[in-house]
Every structure is written in C-alpha cells, then in structure tokens.
Amino acid sequence: MKMPMKPRIAITGAGVISALGNSRQEVYQKLLEDECPTRKRPDWADQMYGTYQPFAAAVDLPTETAKTISRHFRRSMGNAALYATLAARDAVAESGLTKEDLQSGRIGCIISSTVGSPSEIYASAMAVLRNELQALSSCQFFKIVSHSSAFNVANYFGICGVQLSPCSACASALQSIGLAYEQIKLGHQDAIVAGGSDETTPIVLESFRFLNALAKNPDWSPCELSRPFAEDRCGLVCGDGAGIFVVEEWSHAQARQATILGEILGYATNCNGAQISQSDGASIAYCMRQALKDANLNPEDIDYVSAHATSTPSGDREEASAIREIFGDTVPVSSLKGHLGHTLGASGGLESAIILEMAKNDTIIPTKNLARIAEDCAGLDHVTFRRQKRLRTVLKNCIAFGGVNATIIYRLADF
Amino acid sequence: MTREKIIQLVNQIFIEQFEIEPDQLTPEKRIFEDLALDSLDIVDLVTGLQQKFSIPLRENKDILEIRTLNDIYVLFEKLAAEHPDIIAKLNQDP
Structure with missing residues (x-):
C-alpha cells in the first residue's frame, strides 16, 4: 500500500512591527548595524513601585501609521491587536492572497498574545477605581479579551475560517504558527494568518520585576542590560511588537504561484x-x-x-x-x-x-x-x-x- | 444655550471620537446611513453626549428616536430647557 505523502507547509508572507522598525528588512538592517531600541522610560516611573527607573524596548508607533487602519476597525484594538493587524497587513500583501481567498472560509487566523492588551486592562482598572465605568468605550471588552488580536485581524480581512488564540505568554506566537501548521496538515484550512503580538507597559515590567526576572543592574546602560547566556546576566528587558506569517499548504501556494519564503518542517x-x-x-x-x-x-x-x-x-x-x-x-x-x-x-x-x-x-x-x-x-x-x-x-x-x-x-x- | 453652541459641542464628538471630517456634519445627515456609525458607536455617542453635556441619557427614551444630526441638536435644545442649571455651567466654558 502506498503511504500518502506528508503535506508540506509553506510560509508565503511575513510582517513585523518592532521597536527596531516595521519591516523585517529594516529590522535586519538595524540588527546588522547593532542599533539598540532599549530606552529609559522616566514617563513610566509613576506607575512603578518605589523609586525604580524603568526601561524598555517599546514600539513607538506614529499616529499616522495607526490611522492607516480605519477607525471602524481600530476602535476595538488595543496596541497588541493594532500591531498584529499592521504586521498581518504586510504579511498578507506579500503572500498575494486575494480578498476572495481570505473570505472563502478556507483561510483562518491564529494569533495570540500574553493577554489582550495590558494598557487597556490598566485603563479599565483605573476606571473602576475612579468610579468612571460609565465612561469606558463600548469596545473596551473587545480590546482586553485574550483573543483580541485574532478576531481583530480576522475582522479586518473578512476572514471566516478557523479563528484561534492559544495564549501562552511568551510561547504564544510560536504556538500559533505551530497550530496553523497542524490545522493545514489536517486539511482544515488552505492557509492561515498566524503569529503573535504583545505590548509592554509599566505593569508588564512590574510583573517581571516582582518575580526578580527584570534586569536589575543600575550601572549598565539600557542597551547593556539584556545579555543572554552571559556570566553576569541579571534578567530580561521587556519589548513588544508583532510577528505574523501567512502559513499555507504547499500545493495551494504553488497553484497561486506565490513566492515561498520558507517551509515549516x-x-x-x-x-x-x-x-x-x-x-x-x-x-x-x-x-x-x-x-x-x-x-x-x-x-x-x-x-x-x-x-x-x-x-x-x-x-x-x-x-x-x-x-x-x-x-x-x-x-x-x-x-x-x-x-x-x-x-x-x-x-x-x-x-x-x-x-x-x-x-x-x-x-x-x-x-x-x-x-x-x-x-x-x-x-x-x-x-x-x-x-x-x-x-x-x-x-x-x-x-x-x-x-x-x-x-x-x-x-x-x-x- | 444657543443652537450654535449645541451644534459645536455635538459636532466635536463626531470629529474627535468618530474621526468624521467637519464638512460632513450637516444637519440632515443620517447617523447610520450617511455617517456610517453602527450600534457600538451609538453606545459611545450616548456616553460622549453624557460627558459633554453632563446630562444623564442612558434612561432617556428620546435618545432612541434620533436618526439625523438635527435630531440630536433638537433633543439637546429641549434638554437645555429642562436642565438650565447644567447648561448655565456649560455656557461659562469657552
């Protein structure tokens, strides 16, 4: 009996939002130049416990870039979902998938983050504390729920296939891409917009600091603080952004004559x-x-x-x-x-x-x-x-x- | 409160919150069909109007009947007459 061939899974698009740039080519170039996005954030100090001087490698997205997503879609997005949508837009454009493809039901969306939006969760908590719940937006719920990035991206493209969000903190994006690979291998979808996004805020920093996981050497400059595998490493630096792939069944990509950037083995x-x-x-x-x-x-x-x-x-x-x-x-x-x-x-x-x-x-x-x-x-x-x-x-x-x-x-x- | 002041305050919400260009805001414009607001936006519109005029609206039955921008202006002309103390405070603002 002839064994069926193992399905092959391609990557046909990839978009990023990061503190080093908003295309993967730009980020790569800045990595070659050893550019560092980590900065002191004195503007965050009043949300930190004690007299701590915070630092982070945070995305600084111009308002005009955010407004390239229309208000109708943007109103339900915290920053994590916004970064995911901008990165997904580039990934989908690179893949060449058409509106008809995206809305066929054969395309899915699997994107996740640690939580929906730390900044919007904080805003909601402050509204409760100030007894200002009535002033919250109708979309506040949609900004803070855990699958916010997934449904916001799906809604933006009119995707109506599988929508999942395997939120698992710092493994979220890789699990999303892996789950997309599995869904396509099972034949459930032809392609999936998949990846992860996140935002860093003073509360995120404080969460790591409380667990002694945040870099803590005050004598080093911000760009010296993160030093993986080093003898004197003393914790992490928080960053944020998004990284989204279009993951696609191989023959489907070939039939469209899509450029194949990589394969998930x-x-x-x-x-x-x-x-x-x-x-x-x-x-x-x-x-x-x-x-x-x-x-x-x-x-x-x-x-x-x-x-x-x-x-x-x-x-x-x-x-x-x-x-x-x-x-x-x-x-x-x-x-x-x-x-x-x-x-x-x-x-x-x-x-x-x-x-x-x-x-x-x-x-x-x-x-x-x-x-x-x-x-x-x-x-x-x-x-x-x-x-x-x-x-x-x-x-x-x-x-x-x-x-x-x-x-x-x-x-x-x-x- | 003059009708002009009411139009200015209401239009501010449409400009700032719903990112609609000022030249689109003419009285006959229908809120759903012409200005493209939807049911979620209406919740935010009511919240915005409550905050702007400091008048509670969630239980107001008339707010459910608005269809055009002019309907909102007319409603607030009526509310201004019913809440002279609040409106007097608003009139002091520039």
Missing part, C-alpha cells in the same frame, strides 16, 4: 508539569526532540538554533542545558533578546520573521552583550560575532511562564 509543544515560573531543561530537550521527530530530522541536520534565551539566570541555564544535551557544541546558537528585548507573546513570530532575513543573507546575528559566557551556559557553539553560514534548516525555541515550551523547525533554502 516540524513542530512540537509541551509543558513541564512541575514549575510555573521556572524553565526546565529536560522538558525543553523533550520538546526539541519531538519537533525533530516531527520533521523527520536528526540534530546534525540543523544549521542554527535560535534560542529563546531572555537573559534570566535560570531560564538561560535550562535552555542551554537542553541545547547542549541534543546538539553539543556542533550547531551555532544565538538569541535575539539582547537586541530587541523580550517581545513576549510576539517573540516567536517576530524572531522567526527575522530568521527569514538571516537565512536570505546567509548570516547569523550574534547574541548581544555576550562578552563572557556563563559556565552554566557553556559547551554550546555560541555566536558572539556576526557569522556567515548557509542556513538551510533552523530550529526556533520559545519558552513561557506556565512551564510551556514550543519548538518549530524551518527549512529556509533548497526547498
């Missing part, structure tokens, strides 16, 4: 079932092995690992141990968090979009601020300077609060 997600705030090397390693198995690949087939590594002491240690266990020091590894900050629910999508540019240019962007590799992160092939390498097959990790792990394996050349 394998995906896995799991959780450690033991610790909600600490990463766990064994479960991360298991997740990567499952993704390799799904892709029918061996560790030696991987050309580059794009680590989650956020610059927290325990998170980087656990991910490094998992990568070391599977790849030893034979595969180049870097993290983009030192450059972009930790863009939370957007990170898996945004960083995956940047990886497309890295592969297109045969270049690995190094881990920023990695002067001295920590002993507990050693034994990997850490990329500390820009490196030329053909990136045919790339593994991307995301790890999240809740003990969640996600891994996607991309083919980015020689389809």
Whole structure:
C-alpha cells in the first residue's frame, strides 16, 4: 500500500512591527548595524513601585501609521491587536492572497498574545477605581479579551475560517504558527494568518520585576542590560511588537504561484508539569526532540538554533542545558533578546520573521552583550560575532511562564 | 444655550471620537446611513453626549428616536430647557 505523502507547509508572507522598525528588512538592517531600541522610560516611573527607573524596548508607533487602519476597525484594538493587524497587513500583501481567498472560509487566523492588551486592562482598572465605568468605550471588552488580536485581524480581512488564540505568554506566537501548521496538515484550512503580538507597559515590567526576572543592574546602560547566556546576566528587558506569517499548504501556494519564503518542517509543544515560573531543561530537550521527530530530522541536520534565551539566570541555564544535551557544541546558537528585548507573546513570530532575513543573507546575528559566557551556559557553539553560514534548516525555541515550551523547525533554502 | 453652541459641542464628538471630517456634519445627515456609525458607536455617542453635556441619557427614551444630526441638536435644545442649571455651567466654558 502506498503511504500518502506528508503535506508540506509553506510560509508565503511575513510582517513585523518592532521597536527596531516595521519591516523585517529594516529590522535586519538595524540588527546588522547593532542599533539598540532599549530606552529609559522616566514617563513610566509613576506607575512603578518605589523609586525604580524603568526601561524598555517599546514600539513607538506614529499616529499616522495607526490611522492607516480605519477607525471602524481600530476602535476595538488595543496596541497588541493594532500591531498584529499592521504586521498581518504586510504579511498578507506579500503572500498575494486575494480578498476572495481570505473570505472563502478556507483561510483562518491564529494569533495570540500574553493577554489582550495590558494598557487597556490598566485603563479599565483605573476606571473602576475612579468610579468612571460609565465612561469606558463600548469596545473596551473587545480590546482586553485574550483573543483580541485574532478576531481583530480576522475582522479586518473578512476572514471566516478557523479563528484561534492559544495564549501562552511568551510561547504564544510560536504556538500559533505551530497550530496553523497542524490545522493545514489536517486539511482544515488552505492557509492561515498566524503569529503573535504583545505590548509592554509599566505593569508588564512590574510583573517581571516582582518575580526578580527584570534586569536589575543600575550601572549598565539600557542597551547593556539584556545579555543572554552571559556570566553576569541579571534578567530580561521587556519589548513588544508583532510577528505574523501567512502559513499555507504547499500545493495551494504553488497553484497561486506565490513566492515561498520558507517551509515549516516540524513542530512540537509541551509543558513541564512541575514549575510555573521556572524553565526546565529536560522538558525543553523533550520538546526539541519531538519537533525533530516531527520533521523527520536528526540534530546534525540543523544549521542554527535560535534560542529563546531572555537573559534570566535560570531560564538561560535550562535552555542551554537542553541545547547542549541534543546538539553539543556542533550547531551555532544565538538569541535575539539582547537586541530587541523580550517581545513576549510576539517573540516567536517576530524572531522567526527575522530568521527569514538571516537565512536570505546567509548570516547569523550574534547574541548581544555576550562578552563572557556563563559556565552554566557553556559547551554550546555560541555566536558572539556576526557569522556567515548557509542556513538551510533552523530550529526556533520559545519558552513561557506556565512551564510551556514550543519548538518549530524551518527549512529556509533548497526547498 | 444657543443652537450654535449645541451644534459645536455635538459636532466635536463626531470629529474627535468618530474621526468624521467637519464638512460632513450637516444637519440632515443620517447617523447610520450617511455617517456610517453602527450600534457600538451609538453606545459611545450616548456616553460622549453624557460627558459633554453632563446630562444623564442612558434612561432617556428620546435618545432612541434620533436618526439625523438635527435630531440630536433638537433633543439637546429641549434638554437645555429642562436642565438650565447644567447648561448655565456649560455656557461659562469657552
């Protein structure tokens, strides 16, 4: 009996919104120039506990850019949904999907974020405290619910297929792309607009600070604070933005003569079932092995690992141990968090979009601020300077609060 | 309160909140069909009018009958007569 061929899943569009720019080409160029978007945010200080001086790598979106989305659609969007819609608009335009395609019922939308919109949740809470609930907008609910980015993007395009939002904090985007891959493999959809978005606010910073996860060395400049895998790493820098793909069944993309930017070869997600705030090397390693198995690949087939590594002491240690266990020091590894900050629910999508540019240019962007590799992160092939390498097959990790792990394996050349 | 002042305050809501160009705001314009507001916008319109005029409207049955911009102007001419104290305060504002 002839076995049915495994469906192939393509990426035919990719859009980003980030503190470094609003196209993946612009972001890549700024990464080459080592431009850093992390800034002190004295304007946020009054929302922080004590006398803390906040910092973040936050998107600064011009009003005129936001207004390119009409008020009818924009009225129900917090910043996370707005960033998702702007990034999705670029991804869909690049894919060449038509209005008829999008509204056929065969196209879905899977986008998620940590929560709907931290800034709008804060605004709602303040309205309650000030007894001003009657002044809230009719759309406040639509801005703060967890699937806000998904339905706002779907509504913007008139998408009427599957709409899902697997909110899982910092693994949100990668789980969304992975879920899109699975939905298409199952034949439920021909293509899916998929990814993640998030916004950073003083309350987001405070949430990490309260858990001792925010970078805390006051003697370093903002751009020196995030230093994944470094001996003296002391926590993460919060960022935000969006990274959205159009994920599409291969023959559907070919029939449209769409340009194929990449292929999703394998995906896995799991959780450690033991610790909600600490990463766990064994479960991360298991997740990567499952993704390799799904892709029918061996560790030696991987050309580059794009680590989650956020610059927290325990998170980087656990991910490094998992990568070391599977790849030893034979595969180049870097993290983009030192450059972009930790863009939370957007990170898996945004960083995956940047990886497309890295592969297109045969270049690995190094881990920023990695002067001295920590002993507990050693034994990997850490990329500390820009490196030329053909990136045919790339593994991307995301790890999240809740003990969640996600891994996607991309083919980015020689389809 | 003069009709001109009422038109100015009502139109401010349409300009600032609903991003409608001022030259579109003529009295005969129908709120749904011509100005493209929908049921969610009407909730915000009522909220905006309440805040602007400091007059409670959620229980007001007349607000359900408005169809055109002029209907809103006329309603607030009537409300201005019923709430002289509130309107006197508004008149002091520039």
